[in-house]
Amino acid sequence: MAFQAHAIIDSPAPLVAALKDAGWKVIAPVERDGALVLAAIQSAEELPRGRVDRASPGEVRIEDGRPGRWFDHTLPASGWKRWLHPPRHLLWRANRGRDGFELKTPPPETEDLAFLGIRPCDLAAIARLDAVLGPDGSADTEYMRRRRHMLSVVVQCARAADTCFCTGPGTGPRAEHGFDLALTELEIGLLVEVGSERGAGILERLPSREARETDIEEAHAISRKTAGMQRRRLPPSAAAAIAQAPDHPEWDQLAARCLACGNCTLVCPTCFCTDVEDTTDLSGDHAERWQVWDSCFATGFSFVHEGPVRTSVRSRYRQWLTHKLATWYDQYGTSGCIGCGRCIAWCPVGIDLTAAAEAIARPASPSPAPTGG
Amino acid sequence: MTLPLPDPMLPMRFRVVERFDEQPGVASLALVPVEDAMPLFRPGQFNMLYAFGIGEAAISISGDPHEHGWMVHTIREVGAVSRALARIHPGGMLGLRGPFGAHWPLRRQSGRHLLFVAGGLGLAPLRPAILQALREKTRYASLTLVCGARAPEQMLYRDEVDGWARQPGMDVLRIVDHANAGWTGRVGVVTTLLGAALGPHDPESVSAFVCGPEIMMRFTARDLAIAGVPGGRIWLSLERNMKCAIGRCGRCQWGPDFLCRDGPVLPYDRVARRLAIKEL
Ligand SMILES: Cc1cc2nc3c(=O)[nH]c(=O)nc-3n(C[C@H](O)[C@H](O)[C@H](O)COP(=O)(O)OP(=O)(O)OC[C@H]3O[C@@H](n4cnc5c(N)ncnc54)[C@H](O)[C@@H]3O)c2cc1C
Ligand code: SF4
Numbered sequence: 001m002a003f004q005a006h007a008i009i010d011s012p013a014p015l016v017a018a019l020k021d022a023g024w025k026v027i028a029p030v031e032r033d034g035a036l037v038l039a040a041i042q043s044a045e046e047l048p049r050g051r052v053d054r055a056s057p058g059e060v061r062i063e064d065g066r067p068g069r070w071f072d073h074t075l076p077a078s079g080w081k082r083w084l085h086p087p088r089h090l091l092w093r094a095n096r097g098r099d100g101f102e103l104k105t106p107p108p109e110t111e112d113l114a115f116l117g118i119r120p121c122d123l124a125a126i127a128r129l130d131a132v133l134g135p136d137g138s139a140d141t142e143y144m145r146r147r148r149h150m151l152s153v154v155v156q157c158a159r160a161a162d163t164c165f166c167t168g169p170g171t172g173p174r175a176e177h178g179f180d181l182a183l184t185e186l187e188i189g190l191l192v193e194v195g196s197e198r199g200a201g202i203l204e205r206l207p208s209r210e211a212r213e214t215d216i217e218e219a220h221a222i223s224r225k226t227a228g229m230q231r232r233r234l235p236p237s238a239a240a241a242i243a244q245a246p247d248h249p250e251w252d253q254l255a256a257r258c259l260a261c262g263n264c265t266l267v268c269p270t271c272f273c274t275d276v277e278d279t280t281d282l283s284g285d286h287a288e289r290w291q292v293w294d295s296c297f298a299t300g301f302s303f304v305h306e307g308p309v310r311t312s313v314r315s316r317y318r319q320w321l322t323h324k325l326a327t328w329y330d331q332y333g334t335s336g337c338i339g340c341g342r343c344i345a346w347c348p349v350g351i352d353l354t355a356a357a358e359a360i361a362r363p364a365s366p367s368p369a370p371t372g373g
Numbered sequence: 374m375t376l377p378l379p380d381p382m383l384p385m386r387f388r389v390v391e392r393f394d395e396q397p398g399v400a401s402l403a404l405v406p407v408e409d410a411m412p413l414f415r416p417g418q419f420n421m422l423y424a425f426g427i428g429e430a431a432i433s434i435s436g437d438p439h440e441h442g443w444m445v446h447t448i449r450e451v452g453a454v455s456r457a458l459a460r461i462h463p464g465g466m467l468g469l470r471g472p473f474g475a476h477w478p479l480r481r482q483s484g485r486h487l488l489f490v491a492g493g494l495g496l497a498p499l500r501p502a503i504l505q506a507l508r509e510k511t512r513y514a515s516l517t518l519v520c521g522a523r524a525p526e527q528m529l530y531r532d533e534v535d536g537w538a539r540q541p542g543m544d545v546l547r548i549v550d551h552a553n554a555g556w557t558g559r560v561g562v563v564t565t566l567l568g569a570a571l572g573p574h575d576p577e578s579v580s581a582f583v584c585g586p587e588i589m590m591r592f593t594a595r596d597l598a599i600a601g602v603p604g605g606r607i608w609l610s611l612e613r614n615m616k617c618a619i620g621r622c623g624r625c626q627w628g629p630d631f632l633c634r635d636g637p638v639l640p641y642d643r644v645a646r647r648l649a650i651k652e653l
């Protein structure tokens with residue numbers, strides 16, 4: 001690797017401009033209707049500068065933070081997965097002819113997307129999705145196509161939200177590799193770490209100066225401080241405990257609170273499940289097949305001809321938590337949870353999966369001793 | 374540079390060349406590819422069949438694995454897709470993706486007693502295995518089929534099963550839940566025939582392939598295991614909702630397994646505990 005590993009830039013503005021010049025569509029967090037969301041930006045002016053998100057179970061507020069800080073916020077509500085694994089995607093069209101039908105895939109979209117401000121945990125989430133949706137890397141799927149056209153500019157976190165717990169799974173608050181560029185916001189500017197030749201090429205186009213050892217040390221100190229801000233954690237025994245406890249009474253407690261709204265699977269950056277929809281036009285001669293996001297909280301998800309397999313909310317909550325924290329290991333050798341805390345913040349009743357896992361990892365208390373006698 | 378593989382979600386076009394009404398609401402279709410080569414399959418695998426504008430359904434391959442001229446499927450009408458598929462007449466077209474999934478590991482059972490246990494339409498995915506076993510009979514110590522159905526008229530492939538019963542080296546035991554006037558055979562559930570099916574064989578040397586409603590498979594596998602058939606020599610074919618068949622849509626998850634890829638055929642010792650968990 002012949003690229004220079006570190007540099008300092010004053011602001012993300014030239015970076016956004018350079019990315020755009022190089023043909024990248026820049027996707028970044030912006031503030032819309034009281035929430036951080038991802039959108040294509042034209043300039044760094046659109047970034048939520050000086051704003052921070054305050055997340056707690058069932059609630060996220062956006063407030064003023066330290067003025068002038070570019071990246072003190074943490075996570076956008078909608079994760080990055082929608083740009084790689086879109087909520088609705090046309091798989092193919094079929095046209096009826098005299099002698100049957102013909103199938104056509106839509107022309108592939110080849111937009112080059114630069115993810116600016118993606119956090120270490122969300123970068124890890126993409127690695128998780130790669131294992132699910134792109135294991136045979138040469139298969140010509142929409143996900144792989146989009147994945148090949150993606151560049152990442154990570155922001156190393158200088159603040160953790162109340163709901164963050166990336167230190168447990170080890171997905172943050174610092175990304176060590178897997179990015180093209182990574183930024184840490186220091187007092188004197190942005191420290192740029194280069195992670196790829198492509199990233200080096202972008203950095204070359206920017207006005208930058210050399211980073212000193214002390215700048216790099218400061219960046220690491222920031223990461224350590226951010227890690228120290230985190231209070232939640234998943235019990236290390238969660239995976240084994242959950243896999244062994246399909247009848248734990250805590251599932252009933254959770255089911256009594258859970259609304260089965262599916263918000264958690266929607267905001268979770270690793271949830272990948274999909275349904276398909278078949279449509280025809282009025283003539284009945286033109287059919288389409290769409291792939292659409294789905295959730296294991298939907299009853300139709302487990303439908304077989306007698307009805308859904310998972311009718312109770314209990315069984316659906318159990319599927320979600322068991323898949324995220326336990327069976328994902330069997331399937332892909334990692335946890336399905338990268339510790340972003342979105343499902344905690346966006347749960348309308350504030351269910352905290354770390355607390356749920358904790359309760360299930362605790363041995364079920366024996367049923368109360370009969371009184372009297 | 375390697376060429377990209379074809380899109381795994383795009384079906385191949387197949388044409389129905391023959392259609393046969395098995396019983397009311399159940400039809401078998403013989404299919405040939407319009408432009409692709411005939412895919413090879415192993416007994417127990419399934420395809421995703423697409424009915425134009427309506428949708429896709431997972432359907433087991435039920436024909437002879439040595440017949441390369443066409444691909445057979447037996448479809449029961451239970452909803453929109455299966456109804457549309459089962460009613461496609463010769464000359465009609467459908468989409469096909471596959472074959473997918475784990476197969477009945479027949480070839481690894483040389484020298485053993487093979488026991489096939491089918492409930493209702495469960496005979497369809499077992500049929501390719503039975504046809505293969507009959508063709509290579511000398512590899513195995515014996516062949517037995519236990520076949521259950523709700524009623525005599527719902528016995529799938531009735532004439533063919535009669536033919537198998539007449540073959541030397543193959544025992545066929547049949548039972549129905551409800552008899553009719555013409556039925557002289559047994560009445561009850563398939564598990565009541567397992568003792569007779571195991572007969573004098575050392576249960577340690579029996580390999581069982583079971584397909585039918587989940588509850589039937591659960592009790593059959595349990596009883597076989599109690600009788601001494603090793604859990605790792607009993608295979609079941611499980612069914613869950615499937616949309617992609619390539620391990621990507623998440624629908625068919627059953628504990629750690631994606632049934633479309635790791636299943637549908639799984640050994641009993643791997644799944645016994647899971648079979649007992651409700652709403653998994
Ligand atoms: C591995 C496998 C092999 C199968 N082999 C056969 C076969 O050989 N012959 C046959 O007739 N049927 C078979 N089935 C069942 C068949 O896939 C369903 O009957 C069919 O999907 C029903 O779709 P529908 O639209 O007609 O019914 P609906 O009841 O309207 O279906 C609604 C939804 O439920 C799903 N669904 C309904 N029933 C089932 C089911 N039993 N299993 C999985 N998903 C279901 C459908 O995909 C659809 O999403 C198999 C299923 C699996 C998983
Ligand atoms: S399960 Fe919750 S905390 Fe874990 S990755 Fe998904 S949304 Fe984030």
Ligand code: SF4
Nearest residue numbers: 271272273296320323
């Ligand atoms: S938790 Fe549910 S929606 Fe998310 S990936 Fe697992 S099965 Fe799919």
Ligand code: FES
Nearest residue numbers: 618620622623633
């Ligand atoms: S059917 Fe989609 S993952 Fe198995």
